[in-house]
Amino acid sequence: MKQYVVIGAGRFGSAVAITLTQKGKQVMVLDKDEQVVQRMSEIVTQALQVDVTAENVLESLDLGDMDVAVIGIGSNLEASILTTMQLKEMGVKTVVAKATTRSDKKILSRVGADRIIFPERDMGVRVANSLVSPTIFDYIQVSPGFGIVETKVPKDLQGQTLGEANVRSRFGVDIVALRRQAPRLDKNGESELKDTVIIAPPATEVLGENDILVVIGEEKNIEKFKST
Amino acid sequence: MKQYVVIGAGRFGSAVAITLTQKGKQVMVLDKDEQVVQRMSEIVTQALQVDVTAENVLESLDLGDMDVAVIGIGSNLEASILTTMQLKEMGVKTVVAKATTRSDKKILSRVGADRIIFPERDMGVRVANSLVSPTIFDYIQVSPGFGIVETKVPKDLQGQTLGEANVRSRFGVDIVALRRQAPRLDKNGESELKDTVIIAPPATEVLGENDILVVIGEEKNIEKFKST
Numbered sequence: 001m002k003q004y005v006v007i008g009a010g011r012f013g014s015a016v017a018i019t020l021t022q023k024g025k026q027v028m029v030l031d032k033d034e035q036v037v038q039r040m041s042e043i044v045t046q047a048l049q050v051d052v053t054a055e056n057v058l059e060s061l062d063l064g065d066m067d068v069a070v071i072g073i074g075s076n077l078e079a080s081i082l083t084t085m086q087l088k089e090m091g092v093k094t095v096v097a098k099a100t101t102r103s104d105k106k107i108l109s110r111v112g113a114d115r116i117i118f119p120e121r122d123m124g125v126r127v128a129n130s131l132v133s134p135t136i137f138d139y140i141q142v143s144p145g146f147g148i149v150e151t152k153v154p155k156d157l158q159g160q161t162l163g164e165a166n167v168r169s170r171f172g173v174d175i176v177a178l179r180r181q182a183p184r185l186d187k188n189g190e191s192e193l194k195d196t197v198i199i200a201p202p203a204t205e206v207l208g209e210n211d212i213l214v215v216i217g218e219e220k221n222i223e224k225f226k227s228t
Numbered sequence: 229m230k231q232y233v234v235i236g237a238g239r240f241g242s243a244v245a246i247t248l249t250q251k252g253k254q255v256m257v258l259d260k261d262e263q264v265v266q267r268m269s270e271i272v273t274q275a276l277q278v279d280v281t282a283e284n285v286l287e288s289l290d291l292g293d294m295d296v297a298v299i300g301i302g303s304n305l306e307a308s309i310l311t312t313m314q315l316k317e318m319g320v321k322t323v324v325a326k327a328t329t330r331s332d333k334k335i336l337s338r339v340g341a342d343r344i345i346f347p348e349r350d351m352g353v354r355v356a357n358s359l360v361s362p363t364i365f366d367y368i369q370v371s372p373g374f375g376i377v378e379t380k381v382p383k384d385l386q387g388q389t390l391g392e393a394n395v396r397s398r399f400g401v402d403i404v405a406l407r408r409q410a411p412r413l414d415k416n417g418e419s420e421l422k423d424t425v426i427i428a429p430p431a432t433e434v435l436g437e438n439d440i441l442v443v444i445g446e447e448k449n450i451e452k453f454k455s456t
């Protein structure tokens with residue numbers, strides 16, 4: 001069973017530790033803040049109060065057996081760098097570290113970090129994109145210039161079937177799924193809106209005003225499709 | 229032209245402001261930190277040094293014309309709450325606020341925030357998911373229980389054509405795209421790896437060992453598919 005250690009359980013680190021635990025993984029948490037350790041000790045396998053910058057602290061903990069270490073310290077770059085170096089020297093296979101700037105990233109990868117994450121920056125970019133194109137709920141960049149987006153049905157296409165809309169030849173994009181909210185009765189007999197997802201919808205499917213389409217294609221073709 | 233104001237240009241807020249500016253939008257930034265204002269004033273339309281919790285500060289700025297406000301303050305919940313209230317009173321159509329806990333979210337939506345973001349938590353969940361399933365590069369949840377993932381070709385399917393693999397009837401998932409790294413010569417004649425994306429790959433396409441598949445389906449079917 002793979003073993004994980006999360007060092008610095010702030011907003012980012014604690015979400016990593018909690019999600020790993022929910023997926024049934026063994027997780028150790030190290031943090032210098034007593035309250036954080038208190039809270040995490042009720043959730044994860046083991047939580048210890050430790051300042052990782054103190055002398056010989058990491059060596060005294062047998063971390064060499066850990067498969068993955070996630071360093072969630074944001075305010076102290078030196079602590080992230082030293083911790084990355086020590087973990088790689090002790091033989092931890094995968095070290096994931098958080099960074100704020102590109103130069104942080106350069107240093108952390110030079111000292112052995114296997115993966116570097118910019119949590120706040122990446123979410124900032126996503127939020128800005130969704131504000132600029134309010135019809136896009138989420139998108140994933142498959143490759144530079146190619147993406148998948150969830151978007152509302154363009155006005156001109158509402159009421160048409162997929163066959164009539166002929167999206168692939170007109171816009172060069174593909175509709176891979178359709179999400180529709182349909183009222184259903186819950187267990188108390190009250191009506192609630194539930195998502196129904198149709199994967200690879202057939203040509204006969206009629207595009208409704210409130211349907212959400214999952215569309216894949218070149219980003220410039222997606223732009224054209226959205227503004228129809 | 230839509231006008232945006234970003235209040236609190238920390239790691240998250242500054243990424244929102246920079247991305248909006250790159251997309252050609254007019255962006256005003258408010259922050260109490262002089263260095264932040266200095267840096268942002270070189271990038272956005274206007275940056276002002278302001279403590280939004282000071283009396284009558286927001287009223288004195290004509291923010292009522294703003295279409296969207298993004299509040300990127302994380303360390304001071306009271307500031308986020310008061311700012312949200314004032315902006316909605318002034319008539320700002322969309323207020324997006326950052327939160328850390330579920331109870332923050334409850335308060336912020338009660339006082340009028342239109343959208344609430346948990347940047348660190350959401351990224352923590354994503355990173356943990358990608359650590360648990362290392363073959364998944366990214367995923368987007370289309371609806372509870374339904375997702376799209378990018379994943380490596382399962383060992384058993386490598387070398388088969390899509391027709392032979394018969395993925396839809398065997399696993400109940402759909403392969404919507406295929407990403408393949410192929411060496412190409414760049415403008416200096418040196419070989420580099422470039423992504424080629426094939427949307428809706430034909431049944432005759434052979435699945436290579438290094439191909440990345442973009443797969444959509446119910447999450448439990450995706451799990452089955454990945455572990456073939």
Ligand SMILES: Nc1ncnc2c1ncn2[C@@H]1O[C@H](COP(=O)(O)OP(=O)(O)OP(=O)(O)O)[C@@H](O)[C@H]1O
Nearest residue numbers: 008009010011012031032033051052053073074075
């Ligand atoms: N030297 C250290 N040893 C152990 N834990 C540390 C150390 N430095 C910081 N931490 C812990 O790391 C966690 C993250 O805090 P920090 O303020 O460094 O980053 P942050 O970027 O604000 O975090 P986040 O945005 O994820 O909340 C905190 O819980 C803090 O107690």
Ligand SMILES: Nc1ncnc2c1ncn2[C@@H]1O[C@H](COP(=O)(O)OP(=O)(O)OP(=O)(O)O)[C@@H](O)[C@H]1O
Nearest residue numbers: 236237238239240259260261279280281301302303
């Ligand atoms: N009352 C205020 N008025 C104006 N700006 C503020 C106020 N309080 C905080 N800020 C600014 O908001 C930005 C975000 O800082 P804060 O420490 O509150 O959040 P954070 O969650 O650590 O941010 P991030 O994770 O995005 O870096 C900083 O640039 C800070 O100067």
